Amino acid sequence: MADAELFVLGSGSKGNAFVLTYRGATLLLDVGFSAREVERRMELAGLDPSSLVGLALTHEHGDHASGATRLARRHEIPLLASFGTWHALAKGGEPCAFLPIGSAKQVEVGPFAVRASPTSHDAAEPVALGVTLPGGVSIGVAYDLGRPTQSVRWFLRDRTCLVLEANHDEVLLRSSGYPPVVQQRIAGSGGHLSNLDAARLLEDVHHEALATVVLAHMSLRCNTVEAARNVILPALLARGFQGGLIFAEQNGPMAAIPLHPPHQATLFG
Numbered sequence: 001m002a003d004a005e006l007f008v009l010g011s012g013s014k015g016n017a018f019v020l021t022y023r024g025a026t027l028l029l030d031v032g033f034s035a036r037e038v039e040r041r042m043e044l045a046g047l048d049p050s051s052l053v054g055l056a057l058t059h060e061h062g063d064h065a066s067g068a069t070r071l072a073r074r075h076e077i078p079l080l081a082s083f084g085t086w087h088a089l090a091k092g093g094e095p096c097a098f099l100p101i102g103s104a105k106q107v108e109v110g111p112f113a114v115r116a117s118p119t120s121h122d123a124a125e126p127v128a129l130g131v132t133l134p135g136g137v138s139i140g141v142a143y144d145l146g147r148p149t150q151s152v153r154w155f156l157r158d159r160t161c162l163v164l165e166a167n168h169d170e171v172l173l174r175s176s177g178y179p180p181v182v183q184q185r186i187a188g189s190g191g192h193l194s195n196l197d198a199a200r201l202l203e204d205v206h207h208e209a210l211a212t213v214v215l216a217h218m219s220l221r222c223n224t225v226e227a228a229r230n231v232i233l234p235a236l237l238a239r240g241f242q243g244g245l246i247f248a249e250q251n252g253p254m255a256a257i258p259l260h261p262p263h264q265a266t267l268f269g
Contacts, residue, residue, distance in 0.1 A: 001024065001121075001261055002138075002258035002260055002264055003022055003023055003133075003186070004020070004021065004133050004135075004137045004157045004258070004259040005020075005021045005159065005176075005256040005258055005259060005261075006018060006019070006020055006021075006139065006163075006212075006214070006256070006257040006259055007019040007020075007021070007042075007047065007252075007253055007254065007256055007257070008214065008216075008246075008248045008249065008251045008252050008253065008254040008257070009033070009038065009041040009045070009088065009253050010032070010033065010040065010041065010218050010248075010249070010250050010251060010252040010253070011216040011217055011218070011248035011249070011252070012063075012217060012218060012219070012220060012249075012250035012251060013063060013217070013219060013220065013250075014032075014250055015032035015033040015037075015063050015066070015250070016030045016032040016064050016143070016216065016217060017029070017030050017031055017032050017033055017038055017041070017142065017252075018030060018163060019042060019047060019113060020112065020131060020133075020136075020139060020257075021051075022073065022110075022111045022112065022133050022134070023111065024052045025051060025053050025110040025111055025112070026042075026047060026048075026052050026053065027052070027053060027054055027055070027056065027109065027110070027112045027114075027131065028052060028054070028055035028056070028071070029055075029056055029058075029129060029131070029163075030056075030057055030064045030065065030109065030141075031055055031064070031065055031066065031068040032060055032062065032063040032064045032065065032066055032067075033037065033055070033066060033067055033069045033138075034066060034070075035067040035070040035071040035074060036067075037067065037168075038067050039071075039122075040149065041188075041253045042253070043251035044253050045252075045256070049075060050075070051178045052071075052075050052077050052111070053077060053109045053110035054077050054078050054079070054080055054099075054109035054112070054114075055071060055072055055077060055078075055079055055108070056080040056081065056101065056114050056116075056129050056131070057079065057080065057081040057085055057089075058085075058119075058126055058127055058128065058141065058143065058144065059082075059085050059121060059123035059124065059125070059126035059127070059144060060081075060085045060089050060123060060124055060128060061123055061144070062089035064144070065085070065089060068089065069089055069094045069095070069096050070094050070143050072096035072097065073095065073096040073196055076097075076098075076110075077095075077097070078085055078096075078097040078098065078109060079096050079097065079098050079099070080098045080099045080100075080101045080107055080109070080114055081098070081100070081101065081127075082100065082101065082102060082116060082118075082125040082127050082238075083100055083123055083125060084123075084124035084125020084126075085123070085125055085126070085127075086098050086100070087124065088123075088124040088125075091137045093230045098260065100103075101114055101116040101127070101129075102115070102116050102127075103115060103116060103117050103118070103151070103155065111133055112131050112133065113129070113131065113132045113133075113172065114129065114131050115129075115130045115132075115155075116128065116129055116130070116131050116257040117130070117151055117152055117154055117155035118149070118152075119144065119145050119146065119149070120141065120145060120146035120147045120148075120149060120190060121144040121145065121146050121191070122171060122185070122188050122190035123144070124193070124256045125191055126144060128140060128141060128142035128145070128152055128155055128156070129141040130155060130156075130160075133259075135214055136160065136261040136262050137160050137161070137162065137259045137260070137261055138158065138159045138160050138161070139159060139160070139161040139162070139215075139259065140155065140156040140159040140161070140162050140163070140164075141162075141163040141211055141265060142155075142156060142162070142163070142164055142165065143163070143164065143165030143167075143192075143193070143216050143217040144190045144191075144192060144217065145165055145192070145193050145197075146188065146190045146191050146192070146193075147189045148193070148197070148201045153201065153204055153205055155206045156201075157207065158207060158209070159205075159210065160209055160210060160211050160212070160262055161210075161211065161212040161213075161214070161257075161259050162202070162205070162210065162212070162213050162214070162259070163214045163216050163248070164193075164198055164201065164202065164213065164214070164216065165192060165193045165198060165213060165215075165216055165217045165219050166193065166194075166195050166198040166215040166216070166217075166218055166223065166228045166232060167186070167191075167192035167193055167194065167218060167219050167222070167223065168173060168175075168186060168187070168192060168194050168195070168219045168222035168223050169194065169195050169222060169223050169224070169227040170187070170194050170196065170232075170242050172196075172219075172221075172222045172223060172224070172227065173186060173187060173191070173194075173219075174220040176221050176222045178221075178222075181220070185206060188220070192217065192219075195223065195227060195231040195232060196231055198204075198215065198231075198232055199231050199232045199235035202233070202235060202236055202239075203230065203235050203236075203238075203239055204234065205259065206236065206239040206240070206241060209262035210241065210243055211243040211259075211260060211262070212243050212246065212259065213232075213236065213241075213243065213244070213245050213246070214246045214247075214248055215228055215232065215245070215246070215247050215248060218247065218249075218250075219250065220250065225247045228247065229245070229247075232245070233245055244257075
């Protein structure tokens with residue numbers, strides 16, 4: 001059993017939540033379900049909600065933060081987010097402890113060192129998350145990106161695990177039946193990454209210690225595992241990727257994903 005593990009509680013347009021564990025401590029990365037549903041999914045995954053030391057948010061939209069303030073208050077843990085996200089949540093959320101995060105400010109909760117980088121999305125102050133653990137494991141979480149800026153590319157470099165958006169296939173989006181204005185919003189600079197966008201970003205940030213890539217926030221209507229794999233896996237392999245490529249499911253939880261330090265990385269199978 002690895003010291004560090006990642007759990008997909010669910011990812012997609014109906015809700016996003018991940019759990020990072022390290023030697024008995026747990027950190028939530030987004031809380032896009034009700035507090036009760038997050039607790040239920042954690043328990044199904046064999047995780048004890050009482051082990052939570054904090055929760056970190058990318059932005060305030062309901063599919064990423066609907067249960068955040070209630071869960072933080074219930075378990076008396078801090079909520080880590082940008083000031084913009086916090087202010088957006090505070091308008092209607094329950095009061096809880098808040099720790100601001102940003103690219104210039106690292107926040108430590110338990111064994112987790114958390115930073116953030118601004119992203120391009122139609123939210124108050126959205127960010128990508130970066131979490132570093134003792135021993136060299138480092139995870140980046142980047143979805144609802146719109147367009148990957150140079151600062152995000154820099155932020156995601158050298159991570160041993162990436163949770164990256166592969167929201168839609170461009171052809172499936174055009175044939176989805178969504179109104180043109182919705183299609184433009186999804187594909188626009190404040191929307192979501194396509195499979196091709198994700199492949200290009202992974203080509204840019206790939207390095208030999210990247211051991212795990214989790215493709216997240218996949219649209220049930222505008223994407224398929226096969227479509228994403230056909231675009232993204234060849235791009236990764238062309239760069240020499242030998243790690244694991246995992247497709248996050250909406251109806252989690254999924255089995256634990258072990259996260260190994262760079263010198264213990266396992267080969268792609």
